[in-house]
């Protein structure tokens with residue numbers, strides 16, 4: 095017996111009609127001989143609505159109750175999907191996270207899956223159930239409370255089930271037909287990738303290519319889960335979607351696999367910071383404690399024992415960062431001249447495992463931006479990625495130019 099995991103995102107279960115369409119696909123896989131675990135998201139827009147209700151009711155909400163509320167959208171679609179399958183004479187049953195149970199940490203609103211004991215579901219498969227429809231995004235804490243996995247978390251549910259059940263594959267049905275070389279809304283020359291490595295996908299996911307939750311890619315890499323991203327609006331064939339797989343399974347690839355962007359970035363500079371051992375810890379410790387997701391960091395050249403420290407973070411975390419720095423200054427932990435925030439920046443990145451073995455990739459990126467007259471404000475690199483911060487108004491232009499320069503444009 096082979097188990098297949100099929101995950102349907104919010105747009106794929108947005109209406110009863112779409113649930114029926116999705117159920118038909120599931121029915122086909124059952125007819126192909128698979129036992130199927132279906133992971134569902136909430137109907138499109140529902141989770142946002144639930145989050146809104148929580149925030150309106152209680153601005154400083156108790157995260158346990160937030161989870162109790164926002165997890166409910168998936169309960170609805172799980173039950174509806176099971177009913178739809180039953181109407182098609184496919185033996186199906188729905189499962190909420192706690193019933194499986196999907197055991198998670200107690201970090202409410204951003205819990206991690208610790209274990210998924212397969213026994214309960216396997217026992218039902220043994221009795222003739224062919225489809226287990228599981229509510230994504232949710233689990234149960236050691237204290238017995240409902241948890242959620244962070245926004246986009248049903249991708250992670252799906253991969254975790256594929257790992258726990260040794261599934262032949264994990265198919266993620268979404269509203270795009272795969273992973274693209276860049277955002278098709280920015281350039282019509284973006285191309286769908288047939289394959290991409292886990293490492294590249296991880297960089298693209300965390301860089302704002304919102305196809306998969308980052309955590310789901312990490313899990314897939316760790317447990318070698320074959321992950322396929324495909325559209326629920328098109329008829330699947332052999333080449334449908336994008337396979338996210340191990341590097342060894344990619345025969346030939348471009349040096350740069352994709353160009354990613356992240357629009358809502360901010361650049362913050364602390365001026366006149368004392369250049370002494372421990373200063374970075376004194377700055378970034380309080381920022382981390384305040385929940386500021388610092389991305390790029392640059393320490394400028396030191397002059398007479400003083401330096402400037404520049405970092406970037408999401409634009410909606412600037413206020414928190416400013417407060418954390420002001421508080422640390424008040425406590426006497428750090429001293430600085432000013433905190434200068436530039437909230438009109440965007441990040442553009444090139445990603446590709448081919449960079450490991452090719453020289454001159456970064457230089458080509460910088461030349462391309464120069465030719466477009468785009469000024470680079472901050473640069474960071476990793477083994478398979480180069481990122482730059484630029485003025486937000488040039489973001490589209492930068493993505494288009496880099497996409498062309500690295501040979502990613504679709505042939506006209």
Ligand code: ASP
Nearest residue numbers: 135141231245246247248
């Ligand atoms: N419904 C949840 C969200 O919108 C989880 C998911 O769809 O992955 O974040």
Ligand code: MG
Nearest residue numbers: 103246249305
């Ligand atoms: Mg999603």
